[in-house]
Amino acid sequence: MxxxxxxxxxxxxxxxxxxxxxxxxxxxxxxxxxxxxxxxxxxxxxxxxxxxxxxxxxxxxxxxxxxRDCKTGRLAGSSASELSEFLDGFDEERWQNTNSTEILASALELYDKKTLIDLAKAGDSRAARLVGAAYSIGMHNFKKNSLLALQFNQICADEGSRSCMHNLAAEYYKRGSKNPSEYTKASYWYHKAARLGELNSHASLGSLYYYGRGVKQNYAEAKKYLKYATDNGAKAHAYLLGDIYEFARSYPFRKIELFDNQIDSPDPRFVDYPNAIKYYRIAAQQGDQSAQVRLGFIYEYRLKNKNEAIRYYTMSAKQGGVFAQEALQRMGITVETEVPEDIVFADD
Known part of the structure; x- marks a missing residue:
């Protein structure tokens, strides 16, 4: 050497x-x-x-x-108490604002996997959070394992960690597609985490209420949770909030006659295009094709703004969105065609 x-x-x-x-x-x-x-x-x-x-x-x-261990470079003879002291070196703000994967990587540079797992099993909340995240995602030589992710997230959730409550809820939510009763457990833990201020749990609750998973479908509740989360910086599920505003879903629908049939239709008095556009844009900037297409449609048919319609259809079409590609072809534009220079896009 x-x-x-x-x-x-x-x-x-x-x-x-x-x-x-x-x-x-x-x-x-x-x-x-x-x-x-x-x-x-x-x-x-x-x-x-x-x-x-x-x-x-x-x-x-x-x-x-x-x-240090000559082969791995980790601290030689490291004990659980030393690892616990290392984890305590991260203040609460960093634990709340730093991705678990970053702290996990730092810990595993110095300490071995077994020491971390043993400390988590002994009830150390922060070690349990790291191990739970590792098993949930499957990283750093931790094989993805839903049951173990639940087990370790439960340890730190019971200790009051709002991040672990959110992660535990997310794990139950993933299992809900095969067993719908798991959505109820996800709702329980999302609610607990949200009450403690976990922003992403507000967004996830909005999604649960929108689709009626684990809770009774309620667009007003979905709007409340989604708006709070998105207005405070959460990006997930912004599309759903735009959809609620565009179709006035939080208000009673009205019956209209269509081809001799009575159908439910949004009450135009409560349709809110400015807010729909605001939240669709947030989602569109994250690459959400559904939001990009809805913006294209609103600008093309509702606001009669061809330039902006082309802008958002193009975003989706470049990601392979078939509807957007067809819309652009109808307007005489293909994905490969450069947008005309005389088109000026509105500021976001």
Whole structure:
């Protein structure tokens, strides 16, 4: 290891220098100091050679391996208490605002996987959060495992971690497609996390109320949760909020006659295009094709703004959106065709 050799050379030079300085100060003789410095250097090199011959490691590497595992670089003989102290070094703000994967990566650079799991099993909330996230996503040599993700997220959720409550709810939600009763559990934990201020849980609750998963379908409740989350910076499910405003879903529909049939239709008095556009745009900027298409449709047919319609249809078409591609073809534009230079897009 090149860095070890360099370090050893500096160590020898430093030791020699200190020996020279010490003798020179104590006895005042430069000649004696030089002799002592040479003897010290030779002795250190001899010891280094002997160590390398017996253990394969010189002085520097031997010292390094006393502190860290020579193969992995992790702290040697690290204990759960040391790992707990390391995790406590992250303040609460960082725990709330930093992705679990970043902290997990930092922990695994120094400590082994088994130590982390053992600490989590012992009830350490922060270790449990990291292990739960690792099993949920499947990363850093943790094989994706829904049951283990539930187990470890439950540990820290019971300790009051709102992030773990949200992660636990998300895990139940993923299982809901096969077992709808899991949506009820997801709703329970999303509600708990939201009451503690977890912004993403507000957005997720909005989605649950919109679709009626684990709760009774209620567009007014969906609007409340989605608006709070989106207005405070959450990006997820902004499309649903735009949809609620465009189709006035939080208000009673009216019956209209269509081909001798009575159908439900949004009450035009409550249709809110400005807010629909506002929240569709947030979703569109995240790459949501449904939002891009709805914006194109609103601008083309409702607001009669061809330029903006082309803008949003193009966003979707470039991602392979068939409806948007057909809409552009109807307007004489293909995805490969450059947008005409005389088209000026409105500011966001």
């Amino acid at each position: 090149m860095w070890v050799r360099i370090f050893e050379l500096f160590a020898v030079a430093g030791f020699a220098g200190l020996s020279f300085l010490g003798v020179h100060i104590m006895q005042g003789g430069k000649k004696s100091a030089i002799i002592v410095a040479i003897l010290a250097s030779v002795s250190l090199l001899f010891i280094n050679t002997v160590l390398e011959g017996e253990t394969g490691k010189g002085i520097a590497l031997t010292a390094y391996c006393e502190v």
